[in-house]
Amino acid sequence: MSQWPGLGDVKEDIQTPSLLLYEEILEENMQSYFRFARARGVSLRPHVKSHRIPELAQKQVKQAESGIMVQKLSLAETMVRHGLDDIVIVCPVVTQSKLDRLMWLAEQATISIVVDGYENTQALEEATEGHNQDINALIEVNVGADRTGSEPGQETAELGEYINSTELIKFSGVLAYDNHILYESSSQEEFCAMADEVLSKLKSTVDEIKRRDIEVPNVLAGTSGTSRQMCKESVVTEINPGRYLLNDASFIKHIDRVQKEDCAARILTTVISKPTSERVIIDAGAKTFSWMHHDQPVCVNDEELEYVDFSSEHGIIDTSDAQIDPCVGDQLEFIVGNIDATINLHSQAIGIRDGVVSSVWSIPTEGQCR
Incomplete structure (x- = not known):
């Protein structure tokens, strides 16, 4: 054999x-999440880190009529080589060799990169000028995970103002990683309260940016465990679940449905x-x-x-x-x-x-x- x-x-x-993937289950998961997003009036941009398979990403994109989200530059490169052409990369890129790779990608597809401070933004600005290549940038807002992210409100708005002043970086909106509330909350009431706090931080940040006469085209938030709560308010325009397609034992434990x-x-x-x-x-x-x-x-x-x-x-x-x-x-x-x-x-x-x-x-x- x-x-x-x-x-x-x-x-x-x-x-x-x-590793087995049961196709009937993943297809139903894909359909049900798409139906949910459509009913809530938000875009669905799947995070493909949970399967990393170009063929599955293509199925998701075709259904949702959207792009994809990835963690790292290497995954974005692979997806572009397999025909995916609208990608958000959530890990900042800062070294020269990787910035060169990022600029190459931006020539091939619509690429949005996440930044969260002046240092990684200025590195990106120098790369765009050196390659004469424009690129989209999203500011990650720290809404409680205390990982990457600019602080909500004035700090993020000032960074947005700086990006808006650059020649080749296009300010595309803000992004929030909110999955901490799934694992840090001990009850449904606490989960909802933490989600409301995230939404409040996002709304106040968007309002602060708009007060500076800067448009905020996109507001990205919502993982597989939090998207349904993030859609409560109209501030979120796009959700980015990943594990919903396959699910796992962690979700059995932490998500009732x-x-x-x-x-x-x-x-x-x-x-x-x-x-x-x-x-x-x-x-x-x-x-x-x-x-x-x-x-x-x-x-x-x-x-x-x-x-x-x-x-x-x-x-x-x-x-x-x-x-x-x-x-x-x-x-x-x-x-x-x-x-x-x-x-x-x-x-x-x-x-x-x-x-x-x-x-x-x-x-x-x-x-x-x-």
Whole structure:
């Protein structure tokens, strides 16, 4: 049997560990989020870091009639080479070699880059002048995540004024990363209160910029976990969810509406050892699932089969409370803990429909972090 599956192969014949994407689930997730965005009157620009697959990005763009969002320059380059031509890059670019790459991209497609201060803005300005190439810029506003971001209100407005004075940088609006409220809130009431605070900061910032006679064409906010709350107010014009397409165990835990059946990304594994009656070992560890400990994988076959620990190539499964008794050679399927981290480890994803291989997608962005 070939190492790689062929179209029409049954799932049980796939060599493990393998990353599976259930096409019926991801298609429904894509449709339902698009319907939601359309009903709320906001644009949907999917963040593709959670799958990194150009073919899936093209499907999302065709449906939403929008562009995409990426984290890093290398992912943007790959997407442009696969025909995607409207991209927001959310990590600032500051070194000369990367700025040269960014200017090349801006010649090929509509590129928007995020800035959050004078230093990275001035580096961008020098690059545009050196290449005589214009580019769009969004200012990231720190709305509570305390990662990157300019402070709301006057500080962001002054930076917007500076950008507006440059010759080749086009001020395209503001962006807010608000996913902290999903993980830092301990109740629905607190979640809503934190979301309202984010919206208030965004509105006051937009108002401050407009008071300087500067238009704010776009206001971007809303992750897969927060978009529905971010759409409460008209200030947000575009949402940027990513993990909604595939979902993961973290979302099962933190978002009430996400259930096991909504998770399209699974790792197919094989039991390779049964040291005791209460422990089995599978062939998928950190190199398959990632080291991130946000939430452990969830077993589809039996949720009481608990993924308790891992090493590089081994997953340790506690079977003491399980309803089934897996044996050596049995396949077990797990919903990934965090899809963003898992997808970065794989060069291939296998589409499954009706229990057979329906697609085999290359992930040309595997491991790209520059």
